[in-house]
């Protein structure tokens with residue numbers, strides 16, 4: 513970016529700098545956003561500022577599932593209609609939302625807010641495994657379902673959670689993987705098919 | 716330096732998110748050594764590379780390299796290796812971190828590459844993995860030009876006595892024990908000979924070899940801490 517295109521005011525400069533905390537936003541797009549907000553959408557900017565300040569002061573992590581909520585314990589965790597004997601472990605709130613969309617799971621959740629990533633130095637404490645352990649051994653949970661991603665990091669996370677829980681006599685299962693529903697083999701990638709062959713089952 | 720590489724045998728060592736939809740890929744290739752590449756759009760939901768750019772799987776990589784960061788053009792699955800799981804997977808992360816931290820970029824190491832592939836296929840097995848890891852650490856040190864002296868006394872040049880104990884000086888080799896200090900790296904002659912022969916059948920050899928190679932690797936890391944070791948330790952404490 514050329515020097516002369518830098519914002520001229522201190523406030524604008526601070527806004528551009530602040531917008532760069534967003535993932536994938538570099539100096540150029542941050543500047544574009546800042547100009548847009550100040551020039552064309554000052555009402556939107558005000559809304560954004562208030563929503564952000566509001567969320568920061570009210571949204572926190574649910575004491576039981578670690579998902580975002582405005583209460584001590586979220587609505588899902590308090591619901592009497594959920595099966596409290598099942599605990600599904602997911603990496604992110606987005607993963608939780610996807611499992612909910614299936615309408616085929618009615619148990620509880622634990623959101624790790626990440627995964628083990630040994631090469632990045634992300635370990636057990638960073639994803640709250642100690643708190644997961646406490647939650648899974650509270651006496652209510654009968655089975656823990658591991659729904660972490662099928663990446664190497666997701667697999668490592670599932671492996672360590674499984675070891676940790678098996679050592680305490682808690683039933684652990686892992687969601688299955690393979691060819692997608694409606695998938696035609698010809699169009700499925702080789703890695704998936706190779707894994708589906710390894711994970712084949714008797715019928 | 717302008718070059719283009721097509722269908723080169725390689726493995727992904729690690730990937731880092733880059734901007735909204737791309738990845739920086741650290742790869743270990745047979746003919747070009749460790750290379751860094753930009754995989755544009757690889758994090759888009761329908762990217763063809765998404766399910767392919769995974770560690771521990773043999774790949775065929777094509778890239779162009781106008782500067783130090785190449786552009787990844789394609790990555791193809793080349794199969795033939797069982798996926799790592801459980802402890803073997805954790806060991807795989809450790810091996811990848813060693814290569815990432817210790818191997819300089821753009822420096823071909825074909826012997827090490829083959830040994831890396833061999834290491835992965837053994838880590839895909841049932842274990843135990845101690846001998847696999849020690850073998851790889853030793854090969855890596857040798858490839859970097861720091862092959863440990865194991866069969867001779869570094870002071871006198873005399874053959875190692877299996878019944879004797881030695882102080883291992885990382886930049887020289889095994890020395891006879893004189894007035895030993897508490898932070899000396901003490902190792903038995905038997906272990907030195909076992910490591911030289913890649914024989915890890917004895918539990919004492921496994922313990923001492925782990926400490927010895929850890930110290931030798933540590934010398935080359937110049938104070939850097941290995942993340943994989945810290946993470947593993949924390950997991951074992953749970």
Ligand SMILES: [Zn+2]
Pocket residue numbers: 574575576577578579585586587588589
């Ligand atoms: Zn909750």
